[in-house]
Amino acid sequence: MKPMDQTPSPETDEKLFAAWRHAKPEQRRAAADRLFARYYERVGGWCFRLTGERESAADLAQDVFLKAHRHLDSFQGNSQFGTWLYSIARNEAINRSKRAALPMDDSEEALLDVATLEPDPEQLAARNSRARWLQTFLAQTLDEKERTVFTLHYGDELPLDAITRLLRLENSSGAKAYIVSAKRKLARAAQRILARGDRP
Amino acid sequence: MNDPRDAWREALAATPDCLALERLGEPLTAAEREHLDTCARCQSELALFQSFTSDEATPEETRAGAWVAAELHRRLDGAANVTAFEPRRRAPRFAWAAAAAAVFVIVAGLWMEKREPSLGDAGVTNVYRTGRLDAVAPLGDLAAAPRELRWNAVAGATAYTVEITEVDRTLLWHSETSATRIVLPPNVVAQCAPGKTLLWDVAARRGSDELASSGVQRFRVAVPVPGR
Incomplete structure (x- = not known):
């Protein structure tokens, strides 16, 4: 992953991480700063797409890098450094979204209908759990984009405007259109099941 | 079922079977690809990851x-205290060095006695906010669950907002006061279990303006040692 760096540099993440690992204690801080600073713009830009606002993006990015600083010694080199940093940013962003999640509204009745459907006992046993039954139902009912938006919104509780910006959805109502479409499809499929006794 | 989203979240x-996050940036095996084709969770994780790795950006995003x-450079670079990951210095090998270290420990101990001890990675405080607000207590390891939070006054502040979170930043409690201390409700005190680290911070406000913040503080009720 190419960091969005301000100036071209022959340094690589691997070299900078190795330099940090082998640095004298009094030089480690500066070595870590050199490594992380390569990602300030990338993480900052991503946080801006998530929050839609500069100050909030800076606060989120700050928490990401503080956490990364604290846990840098846990990076084992099993993935690219940028991927490791992304995992911290992703977790921090989703934790924040979950803390700010809004209560259910009336438009989510369709979700209740589906979530409370009773699959027949044999299918439930074959799929181990209601969760897996719902996964299959989702896969058979929604297209890939709807599933992705649905998962980010209802699985990770990301706000719709954030999903619109992150996925670069260019339709006029962004992620909301996919959620509306997904709910409609899920409701129809749930009604079919209730009416005919079908199972996904 | 109160909230259908709980069922969907699950x-x-x-x-x-899902791909680990670190696999997202690597070439996938055939089995991983097969799983990805049918898993909404992994498809959304990949989409989110690609939003991070993509170099595509609008002019507004580039400027932001x-x-x-x-x-981040202003807030983080050169901050004195984000060094919790640094290894401890090696123990002195010679008697003179041990003696010097002992003197240092005594002096440092006397100085630290005036403050509450801090946890190993509590050093992220007061280094990245513009205004300074000194948290007084609780800080570091405690003998018993705290009953209140205390901090020093900030000139011009009309209110202070406080927040207690788990270490993963899950909010446990928040409140507001015009005083420089606030009593914790019993249900919050009850969550201060021995060995469990909690975070708190306080921000000084005047109207909607934040004048200063303490940054994240940590405390933990010490685990009782048997026989002591």
């Missing part, structure tokens, strides 16, 4: 990214 959570980067 259904949409990662399973043991540069602004945030400058802000």
Whole structure:
């Protein structure tokens, strides 16, 4: 992953991480700063797409890098450094979204209908759990984009405007259109099941 | 069922078959690809990851990214205390060095006695906010669960907002006061279990303006040692 760096540099993440690992204690801080600073713009830009606002993006990015600083010694080199940093940013962003999640509204009745459907006992046993039954139902009912938006919104509780910006959805109502479409499809499929006794 | 989203959250959570996040940036095996084709969780994780790795950016995003980067340099670079990951210095090998270290420990101990001890990675405080607000207590390891939070006054502040979170930043409690201390409700005190680290911070406000913040503080009720 190419960091969005301000100036071209022959340094690589691997070299900078190795330099940090082998640095004298009094030089480690500066070595870590050199490594992380390569990602300030990338993480900052991503946080801006998530929050839609500069100050909030800076606060989120700050928490990401503080956490990364604290846990840098846990990076084992099993993935690219940028991927490791992304995992911290992703977790921090989703934790924040979950803390700010809004209560259910009336438009989510369709979700209740589906979530409370009773699959027949044999299918439930074959799929181990209601969760897996719902996964299959989702896969058979929604297209890939709807599933992705649905998962980010209802699985990770990301706000719709954030999903619109992150996925670069260019339709006029962004992620909301996919959620509306997904709910409609899920409701129809749930009604079919209730009416005919079908199972996904 | 009170909230159908609970069922969906469970259904949409990662399973043991799902790709680990660190695999997202690597070439996938055939089995991983096959799983990805049918798993909504992994498809959404990949989409989110690609939103991070993509170099595509609108002019507004580019400007915002540069602004945030400058802000991060201002807030983080050279901050004196984000060094919790640094290894401890090696123990002195010679008697004179041990004696010097002992003197240092005594002096440091006397100085630290005036403050409450801090946890190993509590050093992220007061280094990245513009205003300074000194948290007084609780800090570090405690003998018993705290009953209140205390901090020093900030000139011009009309209110202080406080927040207690788990270490993963899950909010446990928040409140507001015009005083420089606030009593914790019993249900919050009850959550201060021995060995469990909690975070708190306080911000000084005047109207909607934040004048200063303490940054994240940590405390933990010490685990009782048997026989002592």
